[in-house]
Amino acid sequence: MKVLVVGSGGREHALCWKIAQSPLVGTLYCAPGNPGIAKNAKCVDIKTHDIDGYLRFARSNEIDLTVVGPEFPLSLGIVDRFGEEGLHIFGPTKAAAEIETSKAFSKYLMKKYDIPTAFFSVFSDYEEAVAWVREVKPPLVIKADGLASGKGVFICRTEEEAIQALDDVMRKKIFGDSGDTVVVEEFLRGEEASFFALTDGTNVIQLEASQDHKALLDGDQGPNTGGMGAYSPAPVVTPRIAELVMSRIMLPTVKAMREEGREYKGVLYAGLMIEDGNPRVLEFNCRFGDPETQPLMMRLKSDIVPVLRAVAGRGISRETVEWKDEAAVCVVMASKGYPGDYKKGAPIGGFDEVGEMEGVVAFHSGTALEEGKVVTDGGRVLGITALGDNIQDAIRLAYKAVGKIDGELLYYRTDIGRKALQHI
Ligand code: AMP
Ligand code: GLY
Secondary structure: OEEEEEEOOHHHHHHHHHHOOOOOOOEEEEEEOOOOHHHOOEEOOOOOOOHHHHHHHHHHOOOOEEEEOOHHHHHOOHHHHHHHOOOOEEOOOHHHHHHHHOHHHHHHHHHHOOOOEOOEEEEOOHHHHHHHHHHHOOOEEEEEOOOOOOOOEEEEOOHHHHHHHHHHHHHOOOOHHHHOOEEEEEOOOOEEEEEEEEEOOOOEEEOOOEEEOOEEEHHHEEEEOOOOEEEEOOOOOOHHHHHHHHHHHHHHHHHHHHHOOOOOOEEEEEEEEEEOOEEEEEEEEOOOOOOOHHHHHHHEOOOOHHHHHHHHOOOOOOOOOOEOOOEEEEEEEEEOOOOOOOOOOOEOEOHHHHHOOOOEEEEEOOEEEEOOEEEEOOOEEEEEEEEEOOHHHHHHHHHHHHHHOEOOOEEOOOOOOHHHHOOO
C-alpha cells in the first residue's frame, strides 16, 4: 500500500522510520519531511497549512492511508476534507481536535464528564479574570485558550505574575486571537507523564507511557520548550496507575467525545500530573507527542501500519500492539538560544558514526540540506534515541551517540532519564 505522513519533525521521522519497516507498505511519502526522513520516505514539498495540496497529492498518487503528525493541519480540518472524499486518514476531525486546540473546550468536557483535572475558570474579560486571581490566590496557571506553539502556559507563583500574564495574553495579545479567552487553573503538584491511547471512537488500545522533559535546563529549570528529551517506559506510570488512567480518563473521554457528537479517532494523548498515586489531566493533545514518539516507536515490536489503518477504517476491535521489554531514551539536541532566537544553517556532522551504532537512531527534527550537507534549520534539531536492556543502558548509549554528533551550535540537557532512576 501507499502511505503518506504529514509533517516534518522528529515525531514524523519516528513514525516514518517505523512505518517504512512494515511489509504492507510499498511506497512511503512524507510531506514536507526533512533530510533525515528522506532516508525512510520520499519527501514531497507540501506545507502543513496546504490542505488542498495534500488532497491533490493523495488523490493523484492513490494514497491508501494518510497519517497526520502535527496538530496544525488537524485544526484546519484535514481529516474532515479527506473524509468527504472517501480517503483514509489517521487523526481526529477538526471538531474532535478541539480537545487540544481549545483548552476551554477540553476543561468543560472534563468537568461535565467528571474526568480528574485541576479546578479552573474560563474568562474572556480581563477585569473578571483579575478579580478571580485576587480571590483564589496563586500559585495558579494561566493558559491561552487556543494554539500557542506550546508557549501559552504561565505558571504564576504570585498575584503580580498572574496579572502580568493576563495582561500579556488578553490585552497585549502576545498570542493574537489565541488569547481572547483564557483558562485560569489550580497549580497541580506531582510528577508528569505522557499517556497515549489509540481509538476508533469506541474501542481504545492503551500504548506505553513516556516521560517528557519540558524545561530547557538540567533539573527541570529554565523556560518550557516543546520537549528536550523523553524516555519510555515511564516508571511513574505503574500498572495500577495505567489502569486508573484507562478507566477514569481515557475510556470516559472517548465516550464523552462520542456523546458530544465529536467522535474521536486517532491517538489521544493525555498529559498527566501524578500525585500520591492519583493521576489528573493537565491537558489533552490530539496527536502523538514529540519527542515521546521517538522512544515509543523504537520500543514498538509489532507492525504499526495495521492498527493505524484500522483506526482510519474498519475499527480496532481486533487489533493488538506488542512492545519490546527494552527501555528507550531520546535526547533532544537543540539550537543554542532555543526556545528564544537562534541561528539556522549551522553545519552538523557525525551521522555516519552514529548510524553505525546498534540500537541508536538519530531522528531529525529541524534540519535542512545545504550543498548536500546537513545543517540546523529549527529550534529542536535532532532526537538521538537509543534502546537498552534497561533505562540506565539506554541513557548511556544515547549520550554516547550524542557525543559523536558534531555541532558547535547545538545544546542538550545532560540529565534526560534521571527521573526514571528514582523509581527503580
Ligand atoms: P500544557 O500545555 O497545558 O501541558 O502545559 C505545559 C506545561 O505547563 C505542563 O507540561 C506542565 O509542566 C505545566 N502545567 C500546565 N498546567 C499545570 C497545572 N495546572 N499545574 C502545574 N503545572 C502545570
Ligand atoms: N512533548 C510535548 C508535546 O508533544 O506536546
